[in-house]
Amino acid sequence: MKKSAISTLIELAEKNSDEAAKRLGKTIHAHEETEKQLNLLLQYREDYQLRLQAGAAKGLSAAQYGNFISFINKLDGAVDGQKQVVRDAEYKIVTARNVWQESEKKRLSYNTLHDRTQATQQKQEAKRDQKNTDEHAARSFFYKR
Numbered sequence: 001m002k003k004s005a006i007s008t009l010i011e012l013a014e015k016n017s018d019e020a021a022k023r024l025g026k027t028i029h030a031h032e033e034t035e036k037q038l039n040l041l042l043q044y045r046e047d048y049q050l051r052l053q054a055g056a057a058k059g060l061s062a063a064q065y066g067n068f069i070s071f072i073n074k075l076d077g078a079v080d081g082q083k084q085v086v087r088d089a090e091y092k093i094v095t096a097r098n099v100w101q102e103s104e105k106k107r108l109s110y111n112t113l114h115d116r117t118q119a120t121q122q123k124q125e126a127k128r129d130q131k132n133t134d135e136h137a138a139r140s141f142f143y144k145r
Contacts, residue, residue, distance in 0.1 A: 006114045013107035020100035027096040031089035038082040045075040 052068040060068070 006110060006117065010107065010110045010114060013103065013110050017100065017103040017107045020096070020103045024093070024096040024100045027089070027092050031086070031093055034082065034086045034089045038079070038086055041075065041079050041082050045072065045079060048072060048075060 048068070049072060052065075052072065055064065055068065
């Protein structure tokens with residue numbers, strides 16, 4: 001049986017929707033990884049801050065204190081950079097979700113169109129069958145007279 005154009009469109013839309021869903025899943029996973037890295041950096045910064053406080057309680061030289069502060073500032077820069085990476089990943093999720101939703105919408109509209117076409121064809125076929133049945137009944141009635 002020859003495939004209809006709408007069937008081909010539905011198949012393509014399903015394929016695109018599946019691919020978009022996979023990309024969305026990968027994007028969400030990548031975002032989770034960026035958040036894990038941010039949390040690790042934040043934890044490391046907190047640990048280092050606690051080291052500074054413990055060292056300050058015991059007494060630090062000016063050079064040691066400067067090194068601690070310098071390193072904490074570098075960690076703050078890394079945290080800020082990672083926060084930007086997380087925001088970028090969140091934006092990519094929004095974009096990927098929009099692409100997936102659009103492909104799903106298209107797939108569903110093709111399915112709806114296909115269903116309507118099928119329903120119309122079934123109604124036409126039912127009318128034809130009814131007409132044939134009526135004609136057959138009329139002939140039978142006519143010839144029985």
